[in-house]
Amino acid sequence: MTAQGTTFQRWRAFAVHLFTASGAFLAFLSLIAAAEGQWVAMFSWLGLALLVDGIDGPMARKVEIKRVLPDWSGDMLDAIIDYSTFCLIPAVALYLSDMIGKPWSFIAAALIVITSAIYYADTRMKTKDNFFRGFPVCWNMVVFAFFAIQPSEWVVFAAVVLCAAGTFAPVKFLHPVRVVRLRPLNLAAMVLWMLFGFAALLYGFDSPTWVRVGVALTSLYLVSIGAVIQLLDRRAGGAVSS
Incomplete structure (x- = not known):
């Protein structure tokens, strides 16, 4: 391989890192929108950050980024941005919106x-069959559902406590793309969630009942299907062993 070819590969790989890093700027724009109380704009920026997060992985594998740029950690870059967009900014939005009042x-x-x-420091967060072990801190989706459904403050607080506790529970949570089990159904639920979510944005979170019910049902499926599969597998295993 020529030196020029090696240089080209490095620049191409570094461009993928820059694309990933653009998620940090989207996080910044989302944080500014949250500070100004512009919730539709905030979640729109978070949605774009989620899109970047979804496609940069295949791009990185395509250019063999770990081999070409071994001194740059794409995993670390992802973790930094994901913590901001999945956790920190949704927490800021929940706090600033005063959805559940202070001090709660x-x-x-x-x-x-x-x-x-703590979850991001856990090296056991993925199972062999591509589920997450414990609630995968996807607070961007959870807090978005709060804004779209507008439940009572005690329902919101209880949901936060349950999800936070679920972070440490030995319970499977779905990765809609990577989990093979029920993949068509899982992907369909994810697409429906996105469509209902887009409708909620269009309505400025003043959504009609069908949008709120749609977000609620698809959210419930995505959050619970991993645990349901885990329970069915345990019962099937018990039945076979007996």
Whole structure:
């Protein structure tokens, strides 16, 4: 391989890192929108950051980024940005929106940022069959659902406590793309969640009942299907062993 070819590969790989790093700027724009109380704009920026997060992985594998740039950690870059967009900014939004009032909003935000930080340090977060072990700190989706559904403050606080506790539970949570089990159904639920979520943004979170019910049902499926599969597998295993 020529020196020019090696240089080209390095610049191409570094461009993928720059694309990943653009998620940090999207996080910044989202944080500014949250500070100004512009919730639709905030979640729109977070949605774009989620899109970047979803496509930069295949791009990195395509250019063999770990081989070409072994001194730059894409995993570390991802973790930094993901913590901001998945955890920190949603916690800020929950606090600033005063959705559950003070001091409960302060406590809820603290639970989110602390348990999420601990989760990112856990090297066991993925199972062999591509589920997450414990609640995968996808607070961007959870807090978005709060804004879209607008439940009572005690329902919101209880949901935060349950999800925060679920971070440490030996319970499977779905990765809609990587999990093979029920993949068509899982992907369909994810697409429906996105469509209902887009409708909620269009309505400025003043959504009609069908949008709120749609977000609620698809969210419930995505959060619970991993645990349901885990329970069915345990019962099947018990039945076989007996």
